[in-house]
Amino acid sequence: MTQATLDTAVASLDTANFTALACKECGAEYEPKALHVCEFCFGPLEVKYDYEQIASKVSRESIEAGPKSIWRYKEFLPVAGEPIDVGTGFTPLLKANRLARRLGIKELYIKNDAVNMPTLSFKDRVVSVALTRARELGFSTVSCASTGNLANSTAAIAAHAGLDCCVFIPSDLEAGKVLGTLIYNPILMAVHGNYDQVNRLCSEVANSHGWGFVNINLRPYYSEGSKTLGYEVIEQLGWELPDHVVAPLASGSLFTKIYKGFNEFVKVGLVEDKAVRFSGAQAEGCSPISQAYKEGRDFITPVKPNTIAKSIAIGNPADGVYAVEIANKTNGNIEDVTDAEIVDGIKLLAETEGIFTETAGGTTIAVLKKLVEAGKINPDEKTVVYITGNGLKTQEAVQNAAGEPLTIEANLESFEQALDRARTLERLEWQQTLV
Structure with a gap:
């Protein structure tokens, strides 16, 4: 990320509704760059908005006329330009x-x-915002520390946006979440350790490689x-x-x-x-x-x-x-x-x-x-x-708690016997819930 790119990203805030990053503890303010911790008290940074400006732009009608995604609420989100919209949000x-x-x-x-x-998962919401802001700030490689869902979202939305991606997970995650990340072809690092250990490693990588970590240096936007x-x-x-x-x-x-x-x-x-x-x-x-x-x-x-x-x-x-x-x-x-x-x-x-x-x-x-x-x-x-x-x-x-299918022969008698057994078991289970 060059200084020229960063200057352009900050200058583009002239038309945006967010003005700064502010410490949640001491109130110290910073330019809206890739920062997440206050350098004075080490408190977390949050995005600061101009709510009078937002109120002048939005109404129920303008929101209802927007896209069927999180971007119908763009005026309330920390992005300055065109969002990465993959249809995230407006779930039932x-x-x-x-x-x-x-x-x-x-x-x-x-x-x-x-x-x-x-x-x-809901992580598609936070990643859509984080990667949009990462692109505005000039990052070409994005990453995260994840317990699974965030890795899925970061890899998928980075693929859609054409961003390089390297994500980190604990090595004992569920197979579905591992596959759900690998399919998007990121670099996937499975770390021997729990999430907190993975997160500490990622903080070191963020400092040494200058990548955009959605839940570290981009955390104020991501959240x-x-x-x-x-x-x-x-x-x-x-x-x-x-x-x-x-x-x-x-x-x-x-x-x-x-x-x-x-x-x-x-x-x-x-x-x-x-x-x-x-x-x-x-x-x-x-x-x-x-x-x-x-x-x-x-x-x-x-x-x-x-x-x-x-x-x-x-x-x-x-x-x-x-x-x-x-x-x-x-x-x-x-x-x-x-x-x-x-x-x-x-x-x-x-x-x-x-x-x-x-x-x-x-x-x-x-x-x-x-x-x-x-x-x-x-x-x-x-x-x-x-x-x-x-x-x-x-x-x-839930593999051992969901039950098993009833295996039957291809004739009506076998079906009727199995159905009777299933209904008897169902009645017993219902009676147990009443005890």
């Missing part, structure tokens, strides 16, 4: 009547990013893509805020950005303000944010991940403290569940709503169930649950 918000009845609540919605484009999950829910609910949201917690960034997205639409007058409760979901085998919340701490104690929910297994979450803060100030909750409960959550969502989610989604559904049973979700609340990835990527998690 499904009214989950059968799951709601099973749990004993009245109004439940599933925000289903398991069908997001192009790689079937803004998650706001679109908030915008879409507001629009899909008929320009209203929900009462309660439940979302998975990995780094904590998704959680905090949905909150930011809600507040931005209120700030520019697109939606009427009201209190929204925020509840987060973690796996018991990697629950540093949940532990901090339950113990009333304002700091995160790192843990070593040990869970099937690899996509949210971040032992030292960068935005964990901010997630705890949001849960507290919105009267929400943060809860964790066992691996067995995660598998049950995957199955519950599949058999009630026909959505096959990965382990992060199973975690979220299991926590939803746990919160309802504990009386921590009001049955009358309009509740939105965020499903962030597709179950086809983590088939190993």
